[in-house]
Amino acid sequence: MALIGLSWWSIETGRMRIHYLSGYAVLTLVLFRIGWGFVGSDTARFGRFLRSPAAALRHLWHFRRPEPDQEIGHNAAGGWMVLVLLALLLAQPLTGLFSDSGYGDYGPLAKTVAAETSDRLTGLHHRIFNLILLTAGLHVLAVLAYRFIKQHDLLRPMLTGWKLLPVGMPAPRLGSPILAAALLGAAALTVYGVSRLG
Template sequence: MDNEPHATPSVLPARRVRIWDLPVRLFHWLTVLLVALAYVSQRMNWMQLHVRAGETLFALVLFRLLWGCFGSETARFSHFVATPAAAWRQLRHLAHREPDVQVGHNAAGGWMVLFLLALLFVETLSGLYDNNDIADEGPLSEIVPAAIANAIAAIHAYGWDVLAVAVVLHVCAILSYALVKRHNLLGPMVTGTKHLPATVRAPQRASLWRAVLLLAFSALVTVLLAVYL
């Protein structure tokens, strides 16, 4: 799929198109809240709350990975994952102002999504094993040797720093698109819709029942990892 920006004449009639479904939008904003909660609870040493936030976040990330395979069109990895060369070409057009006709993530944004999901997955999964040899133990820390648990704890701590940098870059990219290209990336993630030329096909949406089933499966996997193993 071509993810390159294309200039579209502004005279073309526009219509409101739903590009982000409810599961994607809920995942996005719940992730923002849970990451903030994880940060605050860690700083305040509210470790029980920190663990619960991490477990909930793990379930959401697992759901998003499944939704990227079986969900709505714009949520699927096959829709927005492009080659690194395509992402680089996209970034080279950052200073070029043109109408926003992108349906879903562009090539560069797709790679940022993958990077953030990978970081969140590693960070939350490592938290299940986390053991700092003082008082805070992850649910699975007892089933691995102390040396491995300590190494995973180091990954967990370092991963948080990398995640913080990635979040800052993500916010900067949104601001850059707003200020330089005049593209509103935040609004559609709230409303789910965007004004696009009438010639642009509306993306297909998956059933909400499918999302509920995938979320339930993700929650079940998280409970098994955090409680029963």
């Protein structure tokens, strides 16, 4: 979220070079996270934490019921929140690639599409930012609600990646650091290549 804040600050203060770089960094990290969702650690894999919408609704239905935290990673509702955040964080820099401010600043792919298309994507780029703020706010409220209503500490695992597991529950398999570095490098090279197109 620090990069989102940097993107907002840079556009508000007219520091377009920083705005571009922060957008490229967001896109790199999101592409990495999507790839890691298929080949990474158990708790990061989409197939591990994405459950049916019905399972998410059942989980929310019992939200006010205090019970021990039996989840290793994301719960059924949290998995969908991750998917929404990732989709928004992907759409934001992608639309930015095609955006044109009308004042001489434009994304590297803005001139590859019709001016009307670029204008529509520019407007979408601005609106998605508000959706990211809304979704991030809901995410923070959900973490606080779990802490005070269900007595589940979700903040420490989110910040550190470590969580105390119930007795007898096996630890999840961690992904390869070498694979993670290679995936991050591939994402960075892809974004760099796209950035040079304009």
